Every structure is written in structure tokens, then in C-alpha cells.
Amino acid sequence: MAKRKIRLISVMSELGAGTRGASLGLDAMRIASFKLNPKFFKKYKVDEVKHLNNMLFEEDATPYAKRLDGIVQMYKRIEESIDEVLDHGYFPIVISGDHSNAGGTIAGIKTAYPNKRLGVIWIDAHADLHSPYTSPSGNVHGMPLATALSEDNLDCKLKKVPETTLQYWNQLKGQSPRIQYSDLVFIALRSTEMPEDYLILRNKVPVIRVQEVREIGPVKTAEKALNYLKDCDIIYISFDVDSMDPSVSRGTGTPVPGGLFEEEATAIIVRLLEDPRVVCLEFTEINPVLDDKGNAMGEAAFRILNTVVDVLKSNN
Numbered sequence: 001m002a003k004r005k006i007r008l009i010s011v012m013s014e015l016g017a018g019t020r021g022a023s024l025g026l027d028a029m030r031i032a033s034f035k036l037n038p039k040f041f042k043k044y045k046v047d048e049v050k051h052l053n054n055m056l057f058e059e060d061a062t063p064y065a066k067r068l069d070g071i072v073q074m075y076k077r078i079e080e081s082i083d084e085v086l087d088h089g090y091f092p093i094v095i096s097g098d099h100s101n102a103g104g105t106i107a108g109i110k111t112a113y114p115n116k117r118l119g120v121i122w123i124d125a126h127a128d129l130h131s132p133y134t135s136p137s138g139n140v141h142g143m144p145l146a147t148a149l150s151e152d153n154l155d156c157k158l159k160k161v162p163e164t165t166l167q168y169w170n171q172l173k174g175q176s177p178r179i180q181y182s183d184l185v186f187i188a189l190r191s192t193e194m195p196e197d198y199l200i201l202r203n204k205v206p207v208i209r210v211q212e213v214r215e216i217g218p219v220k221t222a223e224k225a226l227n228y229l230k231d232c233d234i235i236y237i238s239f240d241v242d243s244m245d246p247s248v249s250r251g252t253g254t255p256v257p258g259g260l261f262e263e264e265a266t267a268i269i270v271r272l273l274e275d276p277r278v279v280c281l282e283f284t285e286i287n288p289v290l291d292d293k294g295n296a297m298g299e300a301a302f303r304i305l306n307t308v309v310d311v312l313k314s315n316n
Contacts, residue, residue, distance in 0.1 A: 016100025028298025082108025251297030
């Protein structure tokens with residue numbers, strides 16, 4: 001296990017979500033810590049990236065990619081924060097609101113390491129490969145990988161997008177792709193739409209489904225993902241809690257049956273972190289407002305976080 005100096009970063013923006021409450025994800029984990037490890041957040045301070053959730057009360061100017069004007073600003077704030085933390089030699093563990101923020105995290109990693117080949121392990125029920133041209137909902141938490149890949153997917157275009165929206169969208173994509181399809185792996189993917197399936201098949205993106213995780217085990221699952229990315233210099237892990245089964249909790253915006261169990265998710269992440277190329281881990285989409293089991297999702301997410309930090313620190 002490589003040595004890391006840990007820095008927790010909070011990004012409680014939920015501008016990209018379709019339901020409200022993801023901005024309370026860190027609070028849910030803090031509440032869970034009182035029972036599970038009361039000293040955790042006293043020992044590990046959290047750097048906060050200021051959100052713009054007040055914009056949710058304003059009229060939306062970009063319905064094909066909702067709140068895109070605010071998300072452009074959030075990308076920049078996240079990018080600068082991640083770049084600074086990495087530049088100072090820390091390992092950022094990002095606790096994020098909705099998954100749109102991950103696009104800003106990827107941008108920050110590339111700013112910090114412009115000449116490094118970045119691999120992405122996307123542990124998620126969803127592919128998040130939509131663009132304003134293809135998204136059925138317009139929710140930008142379904143688009144962060146498309147921004148990182150600079151992907152419009154015009155082959156599957158479903159609608160004409162206004163120029164104002166495209167101006168913001170192009171800002172999210174940046175000057176060039178931050179990652180390549182060859183450097184992307186999905187784990188626990190099980191809910192996609194046709195435009196996303198088209199991109200995955202056309203670009204031969206590896207998908208390790210839950211059934212395969214059960215067949216080969218979580219450790220070999222992680223090793224298989226790392227092997228797919230053997231040519232990458234650095235790796236980012238994005239962990240959406242909806243990768244886990246709703247039996248763990250429904251406390252996330254878009255729960256999908258047939259997901260990972262908590263123990264499987266934990267074991268996968270712990271094994272992935274043994275690779276010294278991993279430079280950042282992100283937790284996202286914890287929504288206690290939707291939790292039908294008290295604070296079960298917050299507790300599950302905190303247990304995983306607590307385990308991850310214990311493993312990382314025990315090797316320092």
C-alpha cells in the first residue's frame with residue numbers, strides 16, 4: 001500500500017441532481033460518525049468547496065442541461081481545489097453532493113498532472129455518458145464522463161440544443177478531452193440508455209457487472225479493473241453509492257436493484273487503493289432525504305470511508 005497524506009474535501013453542490021437532498025450527504029456521514037467513530041471528523045478536517053445551491057431557487061436558463069451556468073462555476077472551483085491539494089502532495093478524498101461534481105474533480109486532476117495519462121474507475125449503477133443532445137432528463141449528474149471525454153454523441157442526437165446551453169457545455173468540456181475511452185472502466189453498471197450503450201459498445205469500454213463481481217470476487221474485480229488501466233500513469237476512483245443495492249439503503253437519488261453489497265464495495269475500493277497510481281477517491285450521491293431506513297446510507301458510506309482511511313493511515 002502506497003503512503004498517502006489524506007485531505008478530505010467537501011463539495012456539497014447538488015445543482016446536477018434531479019431530486020433534492022444530496023447536499024446533505026456530508027451531514028449524513030457526520031451523523032453516522034457519532035455512533036461509529038466520534039473522533040473521525042475532529043481528527044480529519046474537511047476543506048469545503050463553496051456551493052451555489054441557492055441557484056436552485058432561481059429560474060433555470062438551460063433546461064437541456066439544467067443549472068449549467070452554475071455547474072460551470074462549480075467545475076472551476078472544484079478544479080482549483082483539487083489542483084491545489086494534489087500540488088501540495090495530498091491524497092484527496094472528495095465527499096460530493098451529486099455526481100456532476102466528478103467532472104470538476106477530473107478537471108482538477110488533469111490540471112495538476114497535465115502530462116500524465118489518467119485512468120478512471122467508475123463504480124456506479126449508471127454510465128453518466130449523456131450530453132445535452134441525448135439526456136432524457138437534462139440532469140447534469142448524468143453527464144460528467146461526457147464532459148471529461150469531450151463527448152457530444154451527435155450520432156445519437158435526440159434534440160436541438162440552444163446556443164446558450166452549448167456555450168456553457170463547451171466550457172465544461174474544456175479545450176480537449178481529459179480522458180480517453182481506452183482509460184475508462186465501469187464497475188456495477190446496470191442502468192443505461194441507448195445513447196450511452198452506443199458509446200460503450202463503439203468504444204469497447206470494459207464493464208465489470210455485479211454478477212461477475214460475485215463470480216470472481218471483489219479483490220479480483222479490482223485487479224481486473226487495474227489491469228485494464230495498466231498503461232495509465234495515474235488513476236481516479238469515483239464511487240457513486242447507487243452502485244450498491246437498495247437493500248443497503250434507498251438513500252440516493254436513483255437507486256437501482258441488483259447492486260453491490262457494502263462489503264463488496266469496501267473490498268473493491270480497498271484493493272484498488274493498493275495501487276500507488278491511484279491519486280484521488282470520490283464518494284457521491286448520498287441523499288438522506290430519500291433514505292427509508294433512517295440514516296442507513298450515510299452509515300454505510302461512513303463505514304467505507306472509515307475503513308479506507310484506516311487502511312491508508314495504517315500504512316503511513
